[in-house]
Amino acid sequence: MMLVKLTEKQRNLNEKVRGIADKIASRNREVDEISEFPQDIFHIFKENQILALPIPEKFGGGGADSFTCCLVLEEIACFSPSSAHMIAGHWLGFTPLELFCNQSQREKYFLRLRSELAAFSLTEPAAGSDAGGIITEAKRDGSNYILNGTKIYCTQGHVAHVITVFAKTAPNIGVKGLSAFIVEKEFPGFSVGKIEDQMGMRGTPAAELVLQDCLVPKQNLLGKEGDGFNIAMQTLDRTRPKDAAIAVGIAQGALDYTLNYAKRGFLMKEPLLKSQGVQFLIADIAISIEAARLLVYEAASLIDEGEVSTKHSAMAKCFATDVAMRVTEQAIDILGGEGVSVEHPVEMFMRDAKLLQILEGTNQIQRLIISRSLLN
Amino acid sequence: MYELTDTQRDIQKAAREFAEKEFDLDLALELEKEGRFLKSIFEKACQLGFIGIDYPEQYGGQSFGLFENVLVIEEFTRKDSGIGISLSLADIASSIILKHGDESQKKNFLIPVTQGRAISTVALIDSFHEKNQEPIITKTEAYPDGYVINRGKAWVIHGSLASIIILLCETLNPTKPIALIVESDWGGVNILGLKKMMGMRISSIHEIAFDKVKVPKDHVIQWGNAGTDPLTTYRHVHRIKTSAQALGIAQGAFDHAVKHAKEREQFGRKICQFQGIQFMLADLYTQIEAARSLVYRAAHQYDTNDPDIEKISSIAKLFGTDVAVRTTIDSIQIHGGVGLMREYSIERMFRDAKTIQNLEETNLVQKALIAKKIIS
Numbered sequence: 001m002m003l004v005k006l007t008e009k010q011r012n013l014n015e016k017v018r019g020i021a022d023k024i025a026s027r028n029r030e031v032d033e034i035s036e037f038p039q040d041i042f043h044i045f046k047e048n049q050i051l052a053l054p055i056p057e058k059f060g061g062g063g064a065d066s067f068t069c070c071l072v073l074e075e076i077a078c079f080s081p082s083s084a085h086m087i088a089g090h091w092l093g094f095t096p097l098e099l100f101c102n103q104s105q106r107e108k109y110f111l112r113l114r115s116e117l118a119a120f121s122l123t124e125p126a127a128g129s130d131a132g133g134i135i136t137e138a139k140r141d142g143s144n145y146i147l148n149g150t151k152i153y154c155t156q157g158h159v160a161h162v163i164t165v166f167a168k169t170a171p172n173i174g175v176k177g178l179s180a181f182i183v184e185k186e187f188p189g190f191s192v193g194k195i196e197d198q199m200g201m202r203g204t205p206a207a208e209l210v211l212q213d214c215l216v217p218k219q220n221l222l223g224k225e226g227d228g229f230n231i232a233m234q235t236l237d238r239t240r241p242k243d244a245a246i247a248v249g250i251a252q253g254a255l256d257y258t259l260n261y262a263k264r265g266f267l268m269k270e271p272l273l274k275s276q277g278v279q280f281l282i283a284d285i286a287i288s289i290e291a292a293r294l295l296v297y298e299a300a301s302l303i304d305e306g307e308v309s310t311k312h313s314a315m316a317k318c319f320a321t322d323v324a325m326r327v328t329e330q331a332i333d334i335l336g337g338e339g340v341s342v343e344h345p346v347e348m349f350m351r352d353a354k355l356l357q358i359l360e361g362t363n364q365i366q367r368l369i370i371s372r373s374l375l376n
Numbered sequence: 377m378y379e380l381t382d383t384q385r386d387i388q389k390a391a392r393e394f395a396e397k398e399f400d401l402d403l404a405l406e407l408e409k410e411g412r413f414l415k416s417i418f419e420k421a422c423q424l425g426f427i428g429i430d431y432p433e434q435y436g437g438q439s440f441g442l443f444e445n446v447l448v449i450e451e452f453t454r455k456d457s458g459i460g461i462s463l464s465l466a467d468i469a470s471s472i473i474l475k476h477g478d479e480s481q482k483k484n485f486l487i488p489v490t491q492g493r494a495i496s497t498v499a500l501i502d503s504f505h506e507k508n509q510e511p512i513i514t515k516t517e518a519y520p521d522g523y524v525i526n527r528g529k530a531w532v533i534h535g536s537l538a539s540i541i542i543l544l545c546e547t548l549n550p551t552k553p554i555a556l557i558v559e560s561d562w563g564g565v566n567i568l569g570l571k572k573m574m575g576m577r578i579s580s581i582h583e584i585a586f587d588k589v590k591v592p593k594d595h596v597i598q599w600g601n602a603g604t605d606p607l608t609t610y611r612h613v614h615r616i617k618t619s620a621q622a623l624g625i626a627q628g629a630f631d632h633a634v635k636h637a638k639e640r641e642q643f644g645r646k647i648c649q650f651q652g653i654q655f656m657l658a659d660l661y662t663q664i665e666a667a668r669s670l671v672y673r674a675a676h677q678y679d680t681n682d683p684d685i686e687k688i689s690s691i692a693k694l695f696g697t698d699v700a701v702r703t704t705i706d707s708i709q710i711h712g713g714v715g716l717m718r719e720y721s722i723e724r725m726f727r728d729a730k731t732i733q734n735l736e737e738t739n740l741v742q743k744a745l746i747a748k749k750i751i752s
Contacts, residue, residue, distance in 0.1 A: 123713070126641075128642060128712050128713060129642045129643070129712070130642040130643045132643070133642065152713070153713045196716075196717055197717060197718040197719065198716045198717055198718065198723075199708075199716050199717070199718065199723035199726075199727070200716070206713070267738075267740055267741065267744065268741060268744050268745075275740070275744075277740055277743060277744070278740065325705065329701070329705075329730070332730065332734060333733075333734065333738065333739060333740060334740070335734075336734050336738035336740070336741075337531075337734055337735050337736070337738070339734055340573045340574050340575065340730060340731045340734045340735070341571060341572070341573050341574075342572045342573060342574060343572075347573075347574040347730070348574075350730075351574070351723075351727075354705070354708060354716065354723075354726075355716055357709060358708075358709065358712055358713060358715070358716060359713075362709065362712055363709070364650075364652050364653070364709070367652065368652070
């Protein structure tokens with residue numbers, strides 16, 4: 001018996017998403033070449049209510065649970081990893097709002113985020129793995145907070161409308177002094193700096209956000225002052241399985257492509273797929289994808305059952321993204337010279353996979369989280 | 377065994393100084409973006425004797441061996457993977473001429489290379505998949521003991537720049553394979569499209585089509601005194617040179633990783649003080665040292681005409697390129713977000729490493745060849 005059975009609704013959704021993703025995939029290369037956020041793809045996701053999937057139904061969203069969201073991301077990533085990353089980036093921006101908005105914040109933003117892009121901005125030059133290194137400040141001034149500082153590596157921050165920005169409201173107490181703010185791109189003092197030219201996920205480049213006396217209404221404080229770190233961690237617990245789902249999709253997409261293409265290939269004058277070395281590689285690839293998928297399903301299911309597990313989310317993210325990197329690499333090894341050619345998508349999938357091993361906590365940080373939870 | 381001599385150390389040092397001075401990062405990024413080889417760097421490398429270091433003095437060389445050539449390649453790709461690879465590939469036909477060419481061929485096709493006036497390359501025509509067409513090569517009445525290349529296409533490194541192209545084809549003469557020197561300005565030599573790959577973009581690969589190209593006797597390479605055929609010689613040397621490129625890339629990526637780990641602070645200390653990073657560095661260093669031993673040994677065995685060269689050249693290429701790929705991936709990981717950005721060298725080193733790992737004979741092929749030798 002299968003451990004995980006999809007509901008009819010999930011199967012239908014998957015089918016719909018696959019149709020969309022298959023179409024979008026024709027744009028992959030172009031988007032990768034010019035490294036520009038593809039507004040057309042964004043519109044397709046908007047029109048098909050994919051953007052709004054996790055938004056509660058009473059706000060006009062899809063009310064989808066984490067498990068369903070992971071299924072959708074896996075399906076899209078199978079065809080177009082960068083497009084899946086766009087959706088995941090939006091959901092990453094929405095998650096802190098979903099968890100911590102008060103009633104009036106909900107009413108103000110949930111409806112909008114069905115069609116406007118959200119983003120999440122924690123990282124700074126001195127604060128990568130260590131959020132305690134954040135130096136962006138938020139000072140209370142009457143009915144506003146004034147934010148000053150520079151955030152980096154904010155996925156699609158240059159095109160997002162609503163961004164959860166983390167800043168310090170109290171100095172010298174490390175992460176306990178962090179607070180989260182809902183920042184809109186129109187707020188005075190907000191501007192976009194450098195847009196990165198990155199090796200993968202080039203449709204969703206990371207952006208620098210410059211906050212220069214950026215005026216944020218006090219109503220836009222998420223939770224209370226000092227809640228920032230908790231908000232970030234609770235968010236990441238829920239979004240890491242989604243990165244992992246993208247990783248599973250990438251690996252599956254690479255395997256599917258390789259199996260299909262390898263039919264035509266040769267190794268030492270023998271058909272490639274007759275080579276036992278290749279057969280064993282393919283078996284290993286399939287084993288690791290299936291294992292990663294089940295770990296993602298488990299982590300997502302725990303979230304949906306109200307038993308969010310930091311450890312499981314970290315394990316899923318670490319394992320699945322490592323699998324995606326290894327599998328895409330092995331797929332290239334099977335395809336050989338064609339594998340490194342830009343005429344085939346596998347090398348792009350591999351570059352996309354590499355980002356996943358680093359973003360939302362490097363896999364070294366995931367290992368730290370996992371071992372800590374085992375040892376404490 | 378591989379204690380370098382003083383002369384070899386001097387060569388290594390000179391190559392390092394040349395690379396440090398000439399291989400500018402901004403220049404490399406520009407060349408990579410435009411997919412352009414820089415003739416002036418090649419000419420300088422010729423003037424200083426790095427190109428052709430393994431040719432006898434009477435042909436413009438320095439009378440060293442492949443071993444010294446490997447030392448130069450390692451230093452070049454260590455400083456810059458893209459420029460280093462492009463220089464190391466600028467005379468890939470020479471190994472054939474050195475071993476099998478006659479006196480006039482050596483004079484005519486080695487000396488111009490050492491003077492920076494010519495780039496030499498190899499066209500490997502794969503006739504295995506063809507069915508019943510006219511033969512690729514036939515004798516011609518136009519020249520006594522000459523040949524005509526009736527047809528054939530190949531992907532050729534530096535294909536649009538090389539003026540000397542050695543055509544190799546497995547079925548030319550199965551019992552006594554020969555090689556044909558073709559000059560690019562001859563009629564019937566047509567340069568077609570560019571093969572765009574994920575890496576190695578400074579060394580462009582073009583498709584070249586041969587159409588009724590007549591080759592006079594003095595351009596036909598026989599076995600000479602060598603105990604092997606020209607194609608086999610090319611394979612051995614190319615594997616070893618590829619492994620040297622890989623070794624340099626691995627060392628370079630490792631240098632960057634160590635530097636970054638010693639500079640970057642998170643959680644109140646340098647990240648090199650975390651054991652997770654230390655163990656990664658220890659593993660990488662171990663692998664690189666092992667690769668270096670293999671690469672040097674393979675070059676030494678080539679220079680000493682060791683009968684085991686078939687196996688050791690495959691082992692060096694297999695292990696060396698695998699180490700390069702793994703080291704570059706881990707170096708990106710140690711760098712975190714910065715490692716993903718195109719403005720630094722690391723992600724390009726990874727793309728270059730993955731590309732040389734898979735061009736021509738893939739590592740699956742190497743494994744098959746090694747196994748064949750082991751069990752024969």
